[in-house]
Every structure is written in structure tokens, then in C-alpha cells.
Amino acid sequence: MACAKLLFGFLFKLVLLVFVLHHPANAQGLKVGFYAKTCPKAEAIVKKIMVETLKVAPPLSGPLNRMHFHDCFVRGCDGSLLLNSSTGQPEKNAVPNLSIRGFQIIDKIKTALEKQCPGVVSCADILAIVARDAVVLTDGPFWEVETGRRDGKVSSITDALSNLLPPFANITVLKTAFASKGLSVKDLVVLSGAHSIGMSQCAAFSNRLYNFTGKGDTDPTLDSEYIEKLKLKCKLGDQTSRVEMDPGSFKTFDVSYYTLISKRRGLFQSDAALLDDSETKAYVLSHANAKVGTSSFFKDFGVSMVNMGRIGVLTGTEGEIRKVCTKVN
Numbered sequence: 548m549a550c551a552k553l554l555f556g557f558l559f560k561l562v563l564l565v566f567v568l569h570h571p572a573n574a575q576g577l578k579v580g581f582y583a584k585t586c587p588k589a590e591a592i593v594k595k596i597m598v599e600t601l602k603v604a605p606p607l608s609g610p611l612n613r614m615h616f617h618d619c620f621v622r623g624c625d626g627s628l629l630l631n632s633s634t635g636q637p638e639k640n641a642v643p644n645l646s647i648r649g650f651q652i653i654d655k656i657k658t659a660l661e662k663q664c665p666g667v668v669s670c671a672d673i674l675a676i677v678a679r680d681a682v683v684l685t686d687g688p689f690w691e692v693e694t695g696r697r698d699g700k701v702s703s704i705t706d707a708l709s710n711l712l713p714p715f716a717n718i719t720v721l722k723t724a725f726a727s728k729g730l731s732v733k734d735l736v737v738l739s740g741a742h743s744i745g746m747s748q749c750a751a752f753s754n755r756l757y758n759f760t761g762k763g764d765t766d767p768t769l770d771s772e773y774i775e776k777l778k779l780k781c782k783l784g785d786q787t788s789r790v791e792m793d794p795g796s797f798k799t800f801d802v803s804y805y806t807l808i809s810k811r812r813g814l815f816q817s818d819a820a821l822l823d824d825s826e827t828k829a830y831v832l833s834h835a836n837a838k839v840g841t842s843s844f845f846k847d848f849g850v851s852m853v854n855m856g857r858i859g860v861l862t863g864t865e866g867e868i869r870k871v872c873t874k875v876n
């Protein structure tokens with residue numbers, strides 16, 4: 548009897564081990580190492596180009612990270628963000644002042660991958676790997692990226708406008724939007740931490756400096772000293788100047804985003820809104836004074852990025868593997 552129990556325990560552990568080592572496909576059909584046999588160098592090729600790119604153009608880390616988020620929230624993570632639509636306007640034309648840039652880097656990566664293993668690696672997966680590498684190369688955490696996404700064939704500006712979150716979104720709107728994508732309140736507060744890197748145009752927050760309620764007033768939830776500093780960079784009516792979202796460390800992925808929010812220095816209303824819900828507020832405050840190494844933020848971020856990367860994916864025989872990321876085959 549005891550022997551049978553032992554044997555059973557052993558078998559159970561063995562099964563568990565095999566399970567873990569093989570990174571089995573999750574419910575959506577994605578898995579870590581999807582290209583291990585078909586294009587073993589895929590991730591190394593992406594990384595090499597990312598290293599080269601960020602060496603000469605460090606500010607591209609922000610937009611290259613953000614693309615995956617914008618891709619996933621519109622029609623799922625299917626590379627639709629990259630398409631030039633033949634009929635009507637594509638996703639990437641939505642709100643031009645939100646200024647996603649770096650598309651030519653994705654094209655460069657795709658070209659290199661097509662040379663190595665033609666027709667194998669999807670544009671949607673490239674965005675997921677690029678988003679991770681942008682974080683790693685700014686001193687943030689590494690996580691295993693699930694791959695196996697296939698590319699969609701449709702890109703529409705209307706879908707983008709109705710799914711992308713504006714910087715003035717309040718906590719209710721944010722929570723509802725994340726929930727509608729199957730993401731939790733924790734994912735919301737954790738993924739917002741991506742604003743630890745990158746820059747923003749004045750257009751996204753100047754209402755908070757000059758005309759918050761239409762009476763020439765400022766946003767009372769934004770620190771008044773910070774408002775004065777921001778006004779020096781964003782004069783009245785200036786839509787296009789860029790400011791660092793995490794002043795002083797916008798090139799470093801770190802936990803300081805939460806410190807800023809706790810000091811009422813979150814740049815967007817959507818950042819400040821994280822203080823308006825008990826769960827997101829608790830996360831912000833508990834990470835506000837954390838030191839790298841003691842904070843769970845890095846680990847949490849990888850987990851939430853994997854969750855985000857599963858939104859509405861096409862797998863198996865769905866969609867296609869584009870040859871060129873800007874157009875359907």
C-alpha cells in the first residue's frame with residue numbers, strides 16, 4: 548500500500564515535470580518555444596536587431612514596447628496594427644497624435660526572419676518578442692514569450708478607435724476595457740507600469756495643465772509643482788512636444804512609476820486613476836517605495852504581459868503567416 552502510494556507520488560511528479568519542461572500549449576494554442584524546430588534562431592534574430600536599434604536610437608524602446616499593447620487590444624494580438632489596409636483606413640491611422648513609431652524596425656526584423664526561415668514567423672509574434680526585448684534592454688525583467696500566433700487579414704481604424712483607451716480614461720472605463728479583454732484589475736495596474744519607459748506628446752495631458760473642466764483650470768489631482776514644470780515643456784496649444792513619462796529614468800524600466808503616482812505625478816489621468824480603486828491603489832502604494840529586487844513588480848509584469856499576449860489570438864490554421872508585415876499575402 549505504502550509502496551503503491553510512493554509509486555503514485557513518483558509518477559505524479561514525473562508527469563508534472565514533463566508537463567513543465569515541455570511548455571505545453573495553453574488553452575489558446577500558444578506555447579513557449581513554438582519555433583524551436585521550425586526557426587530555432589527566431590528569437591536571437593529579433594534580439595540582435597533590437598540591440599542594434601536601441602544602441603543607435605534608445606527612444607525607440609517606448610514605441611516598440613507599446614505596439615504589442617495596441618495590437619492586442621484591437622482585434623486581438625494578430626499583427627493587424629502593422630497592416631496597410633487596401634480598403635478604408637488601417638488601425639495605425641487611428642489618432643495620429645498617439646504617434647506609434649518604429650514600424651520600419653519591425654519590417655527590418657521581418658525581412659531578416661524571412662531570409663532565415665521563409666513563411667514561418669508571424670508578424671504578431673514579432674511584436675510580442677519585440678515588446679519583451681524592449682523591456683529587457685531597458686534593464687527591465689525577462690519573461691518567456693509564448694508564440695504560435697498567426698496574422699489577421701483585417702485592419703480597421705473604426706476598431707482601433709473603439710478599443711484603444713484614451714489618456715483621460717477614468718478607473719471605471721479602464722477596468723471595464725481590461726475585463727472585456729479577459730484581463731484582471733491586477734493586470735491593469737501592473738501593465739500600466741510600462742509607462743516607466745517612454746515619452747508622451749503634450750496632447751495627451753495638456754488639458755490637465757490648462758483647461759481641465761473648460762474654465763481655464765488645472766487638474767486638482769495633479770501635483771501643482773509638477774504642473775508648473777510640465778507647463779514649461781508644453782506651452783498652451785502645443786500638441787506635439789514630447790516629455791518623459793517617468794522624468795529622470797524614462798530610459799530605464801523600473802518601479803519608479805508607482806512612486807510617481809503615489810506623489811500625484813502620474814502623467815495621464817489614466818495613470819492617476821489607479822488611485823481611485825482600492826485594489827489598484829493598494830498595488831501602487833505597496834510598490835511606491837520599493838527597491839528593485841524587493842518588489843514583485845518585475846515578476847508580475849512578465850505574467851501580465853503573457854496574459855495580454857493571449858488576447859484574441861489566431862492559432863493553428865486560422866489567419867496566415869504574412870510575408871510582409873504591412874500587407875496580407
Ligand code: HEM
Nearest residue numbers: 609610613616645712713714738741745746747748751817
Ligand atoms: C491602461 C491604459 C493605457 C493608456 C490610457 C495609455 C496611454 C498612453 C498614451 C496617451 C501614451 C503617450 C503616447 C504619445 O503621446 O506618443 C502612452 C505611451 C506609452 N504607453 Fe501607454 N497607455 C495604457 C496602457 C499601456 C500598456 C498596457 C502598455 C504596455 C504594456 C503601455 C505602454 C506604453 C509605452 C511604452 C509608452 C511610451 C511610448 C513612446 O515612448 O513613444 N501603455 N500610453
Ligand SMILES: *[C@@H]1O[C@H](CO)[C@@H](O)[C@H](O)[C@H]1NC(C)=O
Nearest residue numbers: 630631632639871872873874
Ligand atoms: C504602408 O504605408 C506606409 C505609409 O502609411 C508607407 O510608407 C509604406 O510604404 C506602405 N507599405 C506598403 C507595403 O504598402
Ligand SMILES: *[C@@H]1O[C@H](CO)[C@@H](O)[C@H](O)[C@H]1NC(C)=O
Nearest residue numbers: 715716717718719720721823
Ligand atoms: C467615467 O467615464 C465614463 C465615460 O466618459 C463616464 O460615463 C462615467 O460617468 C465616468 N465615471 C466616473 C466614476 O467618473
Ligand SMILES: *[C@@H]1O[C@H](CO)[C@@H](O)[C@H](O)[C@H]1NC(C)=O
Nearest residue numbers: 642643644645714750751752
Ligand atoms: C488627438 O487629436 C484628436 C483630434 O485631432 C483629439 O480628438 C484627441 O483627443 C487627441 N488625442 C489626445 C491623446 O489628445
Ligand SMILES: *[C@@H]1O[C@H](CO)[C@@H](O)[C@H](O)[C@H]1NC(C)=O
Nearest residue numbers: 757758759760761762763783
Ligand atoms: C477652455 O475650454 C472651453 C470649453 O471647451 C473653451 O471655450 C475655451 O476657449 C478653452 N480655453 C482655452 C484657453 O483653451
